[in-house]
Amino acid sequence: FPLEWNNPEGARKRYEEDGFLYLPRLLDREQVLTFRAFYFAQFQEAGLLVPGSNPQDGLDGGASLTGAIVNPILHRIVRSPEYEALCTSPKLVRFYEWFFGTPVHLHRRKLVRHTPSRGPLLTGAHYDLVYIDRGTERLCTSWIPLGDLPLDTGTLIYLEKSHHLAVEDFQGTFPDFPARSGWITRDLEGLS
Numbered sequence: 001f002p003l004e005w006n007n008p009e010g011a012r013k014r015y016e017e018d019g020f021l022y023l024p025r026l027l028d029r030e031q032v033l034t035f036r037a038f039y040f041a042q043f044q045e046a047g048l049l050v051p052g053s054n055p056q057d058g059l060d061g062g063a064s065l066t067g068a069i070v071n072p073i074l075h076r077i078v079r080s081p082e083y084e085a086l087c088t089s090p091k092l093v094r095f096y097e098w099f100f101g102t103p104v105h106l107h108r109r110k111l112v113r114h115t116p117s118r119g120p121l122l123t124g125a126h127y128d129l130v131y132i133d134r135g136t137e138r139l140c141t142s143w144i145p146l147g148d149l150p151l152d153t154g155t156l157i158y159l160e161k162s163h164h165l166a167v168e169d170f171q172g173t174f175p176d177f178p179a180r181s182g183w184i185t186r187d188l189e190g191l192s
Contacts, residue, residue: 015099015140019163025145029087036146038082042073050110052055065114074112083110092142100138101154124183125159125191159192 013020043049046069050059063069077083087110096104113123143156167184168179174185180183185191 008101011099011127019159019161023095024093027086027091027105032144033085034084035086035146038080039077039146042077046073056147070114074114078112080112081136086144096140101139125181125188157188 011021033056034057036107037054039055040049040058041055044053044055047061048063048065049055049070050062051061053059087106093104145156170184174187174190177184
C-alpha cells in the first residue's frame with residue numbers, strides 16, 4: 001500500500017490531482033486467486049476453456065466469445081455470493097472508509113469486464129459514471145485484475161487528467177460518440 005495509512009487527506013489530494021490511486025497488493029492475493037478460479041470455472045462449464053485445465057489458469061479454449069455466450073455467464077457471476085465477497089472484502093471496505101472518512105455503501109451495480117485486450121471487442125474509452133451515476137460525487141470505482149497481468153494483454157489505460165473533462169467535451173469529436181454503450185470512442189490513440 002503506497003499511501004501512508006495516517007494521511008487520508010494526502011490520498012484524497014493525490015486522487016484529485018491524478019484522478020486515480022494505484023493500490024497494488026491492497027487485497028489479499030489468495031482471495032483474488034480463489035475468485036479467479038470460481039470466475040473461470042463458470043467459463044469452463046460453458047466449454048470455453050481448454051478441457052481438463054485448471055480453471056484458475058483461465059486457458060482460452062479457442063471458442064468464439066460472443067455476447068450471447070458470455071453475458072449470461074457474467075450476469076450469473078455478478079449475482080454470486082463469491083463476487084459479493086470480493087467486492088466487500090474487509091481490506092477494500094476499510095480502505096474506502098479510511099479514504100472517505102465515513103462508513104461506505106457498496107453500489108448496487110457491480111460490473112465485470114470480460115473483453116479481449118485488442119481488436120473490435122475491447123472496452124472503449126468511457127467514464128464509469130455513465131454506468132453508476134446516482135447523483136453523488138463521493139463515488140469511486142475499483143479496477144481489480146484477477147491475477148497477474150502482463151502489460152501487453154491486461155492493462156487498464158487511464159487518460160491522464162481526463163477527470164477534469166466532461167463527457168460533453170467530446171460532442172462532435174468522434175464519429176462513434178455518443179455510443180449506446182456509453183463509450184466515448186474505441187479510438188484510444190485518437191482520444192489521447
